[in-house]
Amino acid sequence: MAHKISDEASTSALDTHLIPGSNLAEPVIVSGAGCDVVDEGGNVYLDLEAGPGVNSVGHCHPKVVKAIQDQAGRLLQGPGRNHSRVTSELAARITRESDGRLSRVFFTNSGAESNDGAIKLAFKHASNAGKKGYGVIAMEHSFHGRTSLALSLTGNAARKKGFGPYAALPGVVHVSAPYCYRCPYSSENKNNDGGCGLKCADSIEDAIKVRMQSAPAVLISESILCVGGVLTPPKQYWPRVQEICGKHNITLIIDEVFAGWGRTGKTFGYQHWDLQPDIVTFAKAIGGGVPIGGFMATETLGTAFEEGDHFTTFGSNNQIGMAAGHAVLDILKEEKLAENARICGERFLDGLKRLAEKYEVIGDVRGIGLMLGVELVKNRDTREPYPDLVKAIHAALRERKVLISTTGTYGSTLRITPPLVITSDQVDYALRVFDETFAAVGRI
Template sequence: MNNAFDPSKLDGLPPATKGRIKRRSRALGPAYRLFYQQPVEVCRAQGVLLYDSDGNEYLDAYNNVVSVGHCHPKIIAAVHQQMQTLCTHTRYLQDGILDYAEDLLSTFGGKLSASGHAMFTCTGSEANDLALRIAMHHTGKRGIIITHEAYHGNSHLTASISPSLGDNSPLGTWVRQIPAPDAYRLPKEGLGQWMAGQVQKQIQDLERHGDGLAAFIVDSAFSSDGVYTHPTDLLAPVAEVVHAAGGLFIADEVQSGFGRLGDSLWGYQRHGVAPDIVTMGKPMGNGFPVAGIAILPEVVESFGRAMRYFNTFGGNSVAMAAAQATLNVIRDEGLLENAQSVGRFLKDGLLELAKSHASIGDVRGSGLYLGVEMVQDRSSKQSSPFAATYLVNALRERRVLISASGFDGNSLKIRPPLVFAKAHAERFLNELDGALNDLNKQQ
């Protein structure tokens, strides 16, 4: 895992931190991970700021789960009021889930808005798991195509299509990978056709092995691959190839949706494609566990007839209140526009930093989802995982939180809440400049 704390390296940590880590290991076991070489303790938050027990303030430039800001009062009020009123499952008639489903579906446009259905889960992993189950049932095939470093979840099924979990997490024998559309190293012109060709090769291989194609699933920001948001003509040629083979196109909007990319509410809309299924999670309830899918009626028809779908907590009354409040805040507070304007300011600032720091090979992204690729040498474009790891941890020491992603873990992953303001972006850029200056002294 990129940016993970090594539990064997407790020496040198403050006694209180060391004690908490040991207690955590005893209570939670070995499978959990912590961020940063010196893990961060948090005890409260507000907006884009986190605080530890000593009152130290951290700028959160990474957490997209609380998409409209930590502890947003309107989300808190909606959840509190609904919890005081009713919290139950979807087998009773309730207006809240219907109101939200209709509101949510209206945002997609096309056939999903006109006749699509919404189905609710608790997590993005569950949403992607459900989408894959339906795709396999609908097509009668089981082959799934993903990008090389994709992350789609932690259930048994979604972990099988999530190579970013690491080499020790096995992929399904029915899974095929294609390279990320690395517009930094590959020609931008014709990149969509190149990507469609890669998908076509894997479709042929799946058919040769008797699996056939059930679906191609993609995060349109290519988040775990290193954040590639341009060009925006990549996915339409891929969708054509997928549909020609009888497969479904699944847009995983868990990370790139709900206004994250600034241009539109949904990342796939930037590419001009019409997915068969859209999956959602993380920012959907601003920290309250809620996720789901939007799906074309003909895709879910046979599944719905043959199977029963029930999720005890998926679509519960309080989850729907949180989700509705979050969507309302995104619209009412103009957060799509904020992501676009502040994101442009932040990206311009990063491009300016690149002029004086040769270790920055590429700056890319859209809205408040940006990637900065660190390299050893600009001419060779050779990756520098060391630089990315150094900067992530140097920024942590400066109380600014980000992470890293990509095949080599050499791309800074900058993904703050949508309420990130220009002043926050300026603070981020100043601290990154300082960390880059420190990095120069290390090299």
């Protein structure tokens, strides 16, 4: 008999047996559909967080649910190292999303595991190619996960404090991120236009000459640095970075764990800059709510591993995840969700910019598609971060039945990443609630 979930325990008792993490917050959500979730009391919330970023096709999309149910009756988990057509066909479909250039896929369980495996693959390729060094270039303000290697790559010291050498992989060097609103090279550049002369990109050259103790083998970055504050590079940034990687024979890894699968209006964020990465990592949205991740690589890199070099118990054997991935790809295409993300994202961005004209505490509004950030400041001239107000706005929105995330190295950014099925009416409703909230909370 299935275990009956009690609804009688007090909210304060719910975390008694859980090791503290980041998912122990009210309200207690029990169901969801589309962009809405419902708590134990029957209250309906507009979800502008989505998992975060996981439920791209909406909560409990009927086609995802059916795919999971159908597969559950056939095979839950592959027996070990045997072939699966469900897995192989999903890999083929995923490679087509990169126009076939990234022709090999390795499936994992999460974004952190995907980034870990991608670095490992790049190192094996460097070894095969006779590269004299294994230096890794990563970005300040970046986020790549919470396991040891992924946290070493992450460019936010606050996430590493108290863990000793756990997040200190030798050879990782962090360079300036394209954080135009807080450009370290130009105090005037706040228009996200590369007005600093792309010195943040050129800092990669400086790091190679001055700080790297061995030859650089890998550069890894999110196409848009989401957890770091939805940092959206200027138009010229990524082409310049790719040029530098080509010059030094550096494997370029683009982390699409958050930006991937239609969220920015294109399948992958890097496609806004016509990049040609060597490896792309993914997770979150591809499973529609079921854990699944992976990385895809060019034929040369994708065949660098030898038998036994890399393996994961679930990953490609997780037939529930593979079935969900097929359903998500179907839905993205049939419902044109990338296009909806572009249209609704522009509507949302325009509305947020109008609010910025109205409220002085809104220092910057940025993003692409349905990956948006609103950075709050105490003073627009000094741009001093305002994390306390971010917390207050976050709580006030929750009271008004709208759920969002807070993010950024300074804790000063409201992050908006709703399911891609959001409608224009829901966008307009959210903007009205934002307006009411800023008017009510103001400053603290």
